[in-house]
Amino acid sequence: MYSPTAGPPGRRGAHARVPWRRALLRARFAKRARRRLDRPPERKARATRVASMRTQVAIIGAGPAGLTLSHLLHRAGIESVVLEARSRDHVERRLRAGVLEHHTAALLRDTGVGDRMDREGMVHRGVNLRFEGRTHRIDLEGLSGGAAITVYGQQEVVKDLIAARLDAGGTVLFDVDDVSVHGVDTDAPRVRFTHEGVKNELACDVVAGCDGYHGVCRPAVPDGVLRSFERVYPFAWLGILAQAPPSSEELIYANHERGFALHSMRSPSITRMYLQVEPDEELDRWPDERIWSELQTRLATHPGEEWTLAEGPILERSITPMRGEVIEPMQYGRLYLAGDAAHIVPATGAKGLNLAVADVRVLAAGLQRFFADGDTRLLADYSRICLQRVWRVQHFSWWMTTMMHRFAGDDAYSHRLQLSQLDYVTRSTAAATTLAENYVGMPLTL
Numbered sequence: 418m419y420s421p422t423a424g425p426p427g428r429r430g431a432h433a434r435v436p437w438r439r440a441l442l443r444a445r446f447a448k449r450a451r452r453r454l455d456r457p458p459e460r461k462a463r464a465t466r467v468a469s470m471r472t473q474v475a476i477i478g479a480g481p482a483g484l485t486l487s488h489l490l491h492r493a494g495i496e497s498v499v500l501e502a503r504s505r506d507h508v509e510r511r512l513r514a515g516v517l518e519h520h521t522a523a524l525l526r527d528t529g530v531g532d533r534m535d536r537e538g539m540v541h542r543g544v545n546l547r548f549e550g551r552t553h554r555i556d557l558e559g560l561s562g563g564a565a566i567t568v569y570g571q572q573e574v575v576k577d578l579i580a581a582r583l584d585a586g587g588t589v590l591f592d593v594d595d596v597s598v599h600g601v602d603t604d605a606p607r608v609r610f611t612h613e614g615v616k617n618e619l620a621c622d623v624v625a626g627c628d629g630y631h632g633v634c635r636p637a638v639p640d641g642v643l644r645s646f647e648r649v650y651p652f653a654w655l656g657i658l659a660q661a662p663p664s665s666e667e668l669i670y671a672n673h674e675r676g677f678a679l680h681s682m683r684s685p686s687i688t689r690m691y692l693q694v695e696p697d698e699e700l701d702r703w704p705d706e707r708i709w710s711e712l713q714t715r716l717a718t719h720p721g722e723e724w725t726l727a728e729g730p731i732l733e734r735s736i737t738p739m740r741g742e743v744i745e746p747m748q749y750g751r752l753y754l755a756g757d758a759a760h761i762v763p764a765t766g767a768k769g770l771n772l773a774v775a776d777v778r779v780l781a782a783g784l785q786r787f788f789a790d791g792d793t794r795l796l797a798d799y800s801r802i803c804l805q806r807v808w809r810v811q812h813f814s815w816w817m818t819t820m821m822h823r824f825a826g827d828d829a830y831s832h833r834l835q836l837s838q839l840d841y842v843t844r845s846t847a848a849a850t851t852l853a854e855n856y857v858g859m860p861l862t863l
């Protein structure tokens with residue numbers, strides 16, 4: 418919440434935590450903003466004056482990273498303001514990931530935002546690998562010591578988090594423009610932005626760059642500070658959402674000589690499916706009939722195995738490039754990068770959202786210590802702790818991608834190697850355990 422006061426670290430905004438004062442400040446701010454918009458043209462010069470406000474943590478981006486961070490900070494009594502470039506409706510409908518690791522689901526549940534996930538999400542205790550037309554189930558629960566994944570759309574997680582923040586009186590500003598960060602190499606960073614036609618400057622103690630791959634935070638770091646490690650895969654994923662009941666109780670990852678296919682779901686009546694396509698593929702080359710025909714071919718089972726793929730109207734379709742990228746370090750001065758702003762993983766491992774949540778869990782814990790008594794040790798270790806998990810996840814996602822996809826120029830020898838690896842993963846308890854513990858997610862350690 419905005420606070421006009423500036424005290425020592427850990428005390429800032431203390432007044433605004435008193436509920437009545439917070440409400441008063443919010444009402445005053447909204448009134449001032451309305452007045453500025455209603456001003457006649459002759460007073461426009463004054464209207465362009467920059468409004469000042471302050472908070473403890475300025476969070477750029479209302480995706481899973483930014484919203485989870487704001488939620489965790491609120492629970493620790495730390496104020497934040499979330500600035501989002503898109504509308505609330507847009508972020509609540511944006512179709513992306515849908516697999517929650519065991520620890521992600523537990524964190525949402527344990528912090529009071531898991532009720533709808535528990536009611537509507539689908540717990541999967543296994544996952545299927547299909548190759549040469551035969552399906553092999555990996556017992557995630559049995560091999561990981563009791564963990565599972567929850568299938569629950571990213572947009573639903575985002576909806577739940579936005580509702581929780583707003584219900585708690587939190588500040589999430591949508592449709593902000595011209596966001597820029599300043600002074601992150603000092604102990605008094607500022608974020609400038611325009612909201613509802615009013616220019617604002619938000620003073621803060623820390624900036625959290627949770628603004629995804631195309632955000633403004635990473636480019637705000639001076640040249641030469643960050644190092645990027647990148648792997649661009651020579652294919653993309655065509656993803657569809659279809660009004661059709663899932664044809665399997667658990668996900669199916671299919672290796673086929675025509676390319677990878679994934680059968681997933683979002684609800685008992687909605688199927689989510691993906692096809693490996695060319696990296697520069699265009700959606701209009703993929704009419705419904707071609708999509709279904711290719712899915713039927715790549716997901717087909719051996720004559721000895723009964724399985725039918727249910728079809729239905731395609732509700733959404735998109736093409737996502739397959740890339741892996743890591744930025745090191747994930748911090749510069751008082752700017753902390755989290756989620757897709759710091760790393761991208763190919764979607765094969767279903768890790769992007771989970772990694773974003775894991776980052777901000779570390780960041781929230783570090784900020785809690787910082788604001789409690791000025792202890793900066795965990796914050797100083799933020800990048801190192803996160804990167805350990807980030808690289809584990811990069812490796813797992815690369816391994817799954819390499820095992821499941823066809824690469825241009827692959828010969829029969831390469832394909833035999835893939836089949837041998839798949840055979841090993843599905844026959845060997847040791848190899849299957851490796852897949853299971855990575856898929857459900859390694860424990861979140863600080």
Ligand SMILES: Cc1cc2nc3c(=O)[nH]c(=O)nc-3n(C[C@H](O)[C@H](O)[C@H](O)COP(=O)(O)OP(=O)(O)OC[C@H]3O[C@@H](n4cnc5c(N)ncnc54)[C@H](O)[C@@H]3O)c2cc1C
Pocket residue numbers: 477478479480481482483500501502503508512513514515516571593596627628629630631632633656737755756757758764766767768769770773
């Ligand atoms: C197109 C796409 C499709 C994906 N599909 C899948 C999938 O099928 N399966 C899977 O497992 N994973 C998928 N992912 C990965 C997963 O969704 C991401 O890893 C996850 O969204 C990361 O969360 P985040 O909060 O870090 O970033 P984001 O969710 O990208 O959130 C960043 C937020 O910052 C906002 N923002 C950007 N710039 C600014 C600015 N200047 N000022 C203010 N706000 C700003 C954005 O509007 C956005 O709301 C996909 C990712 C993308 C980009």
